[in-house]
Amino acid sequence: MAPREGIENITLYDDGQHKFIFLAWEEQEEEGIVQTNQYLIIDGNEAMLLDPGGAHVFPRVLANVSEIIEPSKIKYIFFTHQDPDVTSGITLWLSIAENAKIYISALWTRFLPHFGVYDQRRVVALPDKGDKLRLSSGTELEFIPTHYLHSTGNFTLYDPRAKILFSGDLGVAVFPKGQRYVFVENFNEHVKLMEGFHKRYITSSVALKKWLSIVERKDIDIVAPQHGAIFKGENVKKLFDWFKNLKCGIDIIDEIYGR
Secondary structure, X not given: OOOOOOOOOEEEEEOOOEEEXXXXXXXXXXXXXXXXXXXXXXXXXXXXXXXXXXXXXXXXXXXXXXXXXXHHHEEEEEOOOOOHHHHOOHHHHXXXXXXXXXXXXXXXXXXXXXXXXXXXXXXXXEOOXXXXXXXXXXXXXXXXXXXXXXXXXXXXXXXXXXXXXXXXXXXXXXXXXXXXXXXXXXXXXXXXXHHHHHHHHOOOHHHHHHHHHHHOOOOOOEEEEOOOOEEEOHHHHHXXXXXXXXXXXXXXXXXXXXX
16 A cells, blocks of 8 residues: 555655755644644755654654664754744754754744753854855755744745745644645645634734745745645745735734724
8 A cells, every 4th residue: 555645754855965855744643733844954964954843743753864864963953933843842852963953043042941951052043134054065054034923033944955945834734634735736725724824823914025025036946834735836936925915913903802
C-alpha cells in the first residue's frame, strides 16, 4: 500500500548541495492539538531546523530529522515567534543538537528562561529590522520582519536558493479532523480553512501590507506555513492577492469586541 501523503518526509528543493525538506506529520491526528509543520534546510554539512514545535511532537520530529542527518549537524534553530506550539520543545532540542544556536526575535529572548533556557550564549537575538545568515555554501538566508502578524516580535525566513518562503503563521489553515493535505490544490476551497485564523490572529491589514511590500520583491516558488498546507506555483500569487484584500484584527475590531 502506498504511504499516505504527509506521513513521510518530502523534499521541496534539492540541487545536490542545498535541500529544503518538509518533515512528515504524525500518522494519527492528535485530538485537541493544533497540527503543525516542521521544515529542515540542509546546506552541505550543516542544517537549520525551522519552528521545531512543542514538546509533544519532539519524538516524531527527532525521528524525522534522524532519518536525514545526524542531529549534531543542526547548527541553527529558527523560531518565528514565541508561542508554545513553536518553542516548548526548545530545551529538548538544545540537549540533542548540542552545536546549535537559537535564532529568535530580540523581543522574546528575555522570556526564554521561562522555557528553561538560562544560557544566552546559544541565543542570537534578531533585530527588529531583520538580518541575514550566511551558510557554508555562501547562500544567505534572510530573516524578514513580520511583526504584529500574529506576534509583536515575529520573523519569516526566505531561502533565495530554494526560492522558498517559510511564512510561519501567515498562510496557515486549520484542517477539520481527517481532512489533512500537504499541498494546496483548490485555492478557493482552501481559503475557507484560513479565514477564521487570519481574521482573529493577524493584527491588521496595515502590518500585512508592509510585509507584502518586502516579500513580493522576492523570487518565490513555494510558501511553506507552520500549520496547514503548502502553496506552490500560481497559488503563491493567489495567496498574496488574498492578503491584499484581507480585513483582520483591528480592521474588524467592532466585530471582535461586539458593539
